[in-house]
Amino acid sequence: MATADFILGTTCRSTARKSLGVWIAALATTVTLAGCSSQPETADIQKDLTEAYACPILELSEVKKVDGAANGKSYDVTFTHTMSIKGGAEAAAKLFAEWSHLAGQQLPAKMALEQAQATGNVAAITQAEQQLNAMDARLVQIMPCETLEAVTRLQVMRAKADEAVKAGQNAAPVSIKVRGTGRMGKAESGWHFTGMPAFNMVEIVTAPATYPRFAVPAAPAATTNPVPMEVSGRSGMASSAEAIAPTGPSFDCAKASTSVEKMICSSPELAAADARTVAAYKAALSASSNPEGIKQHQAQWRRAVRDVCTTPECVTTAYQQRLAELK
Structure with a gap:
C-alpha cells in the first residue's frame, strides 16, 4: 500500500x-x-x-x-x-x-x-x-x-x-x-x-x-523528461516546491519536548518531511479564502494523527498524508 x-x-x-x-x-x-x-x-x-x-x-x-x-x-x-x-x-x-x-x-x-x-x-x-x-x-x-x-x-x-x-x-x-x-x-x-x-x-x-491489490494504472503520455513512478508503495520523487524546502525541522530541536518531536529531530528524513509539510501549510494558508479552517485542520491533524505515532514509519505516513492534503 x-x-x-x-x-x-x-x-x-x-x-x-x-x-x-x-x-x-x-x-x-x-x-x-x-x-x-x-x-x-x-x-x-x-x-x-x-x-x-x-x-x-x-x-x-x-x-x-x-x-x-x-x-x-x-x-x-x-x-x-x-x-x-x-x-x-x-x-x-x-x-x-x-x-x-x-x-x-x-x-x-x-x-x-x-x-x-x-x-x-x-x-x-x-x-x-x-x-x-x-x-x-x-x-x-x-x-x-x-x-x-x-x-x-x-x-x-x-x-x-x-x-x-x-x-x-x-x-x-x-x-x-x-x-x-x-x-x-x-x-x-x-x-x-x-x-x-x-x-x-x-x-x-x-x-x-486480507488486503486486496490494485493494478497500477497506465502512466500518462511521456513528456520530454520521464516521470519517476512509485516503487514499493513509496513515491520516489518530489515536486519542485518540495525540492527547495529546507531540510531541517520547522521547530527548534533544543526545545523538543514530546516523543514525536524528539523522533523527528533524530531523523534527517523526518526532519525534512516536517519542513516540507510546514512549507506547504504556509503556502496553503496564504492562498486560502478560509485560513482559519486551514489552521484548525492543521492543529487537529498534529494532535490526532502525527502526535499519536510511536514509530518513525507512522510519522512518515502522517507527513505524507498531510502534505498530499495541503497540495
Missing part, C-alpha cells in the same frame, strides 16, 4: 467549514430553558456526535457520558464513543487498500501534469488531467466522508492499516475508540456542544482481513 495521502484541497476546506458549522450552529441557538434537563446526558452527546460523524460508511456506537460538571450556565462533559466502518474487516481492508493505492498514484500523476504543462504538450496535459480527475471521482466514491471528525479518525485508521501491510500482517482496523471533552449549553432541542470538543484516541480495534 502507498503511504502518501489523497484528500482534495477543496474537501479539506469544506471539511473544516462543515465541522465548524455543526458546533457554531449549536452555539448560536444556545439559550437557557427551564424545561430542559438540568444537565446533559448520553443521549444529548450522541445526538451531536451523530452529526459530527455523518458519513454513509461509518457507524457510531458505545457513546457514554463518563463525567461532567456545571460551568455557569454551561456544562463541561467527558465522554467516550466508538466509530466503526460498516461492513467489518473486509470492507475496511478494501477501503484502506484502495485509498492508499490512489494516494500513491496521485503524486506521479501530478508530476506528469506539471512536466506536460512545462513543455506545452497538450495531449499529455489532457491525459494527465483525465487521470487525476478519475482518481478524484473514485476517492469520493469509496471515502464519501466530509466532516473533519470523520476524516481525521479515518486517516488515523489508514495509517494503522499501512503499518499492518508493511509488516505483512493480515489485520485491518475496523473501529476506533475515542475519548472526548467539551462544553455543552442548553438549546430549544436540548443540550448541544457550544464549540468543537477535543478528541483523543484510546484504541484502534483490528480484525483479521
Whole structure:
C-alpha cells in the first residue's frame, strides 16, 4: 500500500467549514430553558456526535457520558464513543487498500501534469488531467466522508492499516475508540456542544482481513523528461516546491519536548518531511479564502494523527498524508 495521502484541497476546506458549522450552529441557538434537563446526558452527546460523524460508511456506537460538571450556565462533559466502518474487516481492508493505492498514484500523476504543462504538450496535459480527475471521482466514491471528525479518525485508521501491510500482517482496523471533552449549553432541542470538543484516541480495534491489490494504472503520455513512478508503495520523487524546502525541522530541536518531536529531530528524513509539510501549510494558508479552517485542520491533524505515532514509519505516513492534503 502507498503511504502518501489523497484528500482534495477543496474537501479539506469544506471539511473544516462543515465541522465548524455543526458546533457554531449549536452555539448560536444556545439559550437557557427551564424545561430542559438540568444537565446533559448520553443521549444529548450522541445526538451531536451523530452529526459530527455523518458519513454513509461509518457507524457510531458505545457513546457514554463518563463525567461532567456545571460551568455557569454551561456544562463541561467527558465522554467516550466508538466509530466503526460498516461492513467489518473486509470492507475496511478494501477501503484502506484502495485509498492508499490512489494516494500513491496521485503524486506521479501530478508530476506528469506539471512536466506536460512545462513543455506545452497538450495531449499529455489532457491525459494527465483525465487521470487525476478519475482518481478524484473514485476517492469520493469509496471515502464519501466530509466532516473533519470523520476524516481525521479515518486517516488515523489508514495509517494503522499501512503499518499492518508493511509488516505483512493480515489485520485491518475496523473501529476506533475515542475519548472526548467539551462544553455543552442548553438549546430549544436540548443540550448541544457550544464549540468543537477535543478528541483523543484510546484504541484502534483490528480484525483479521486480507488486503486486496490494485493494478497500477497506465502512466500518462511521456513528456520530454520521464516521470519517476512509485516503487514499493513509496513515491520516489518530489515536486519542485518540495525540492527547495529546507531540510531541517520547522521547530527548534533544543526545545523538543514530546516523543514525536524528539523522533523527528533524530531523523534527517523526518526532519525534512516536517519542513516540507510546514512549507506547504504556509503556502496553503496564504492562498486560502478560509485560513482559519486551514489552521484548525492543521492543529487537529498534529494532535490526532502525527502526535499519536510511536514509530518513525507512522510519522512518515502522517507527513505524507498531510502534505498530499495541503497540495
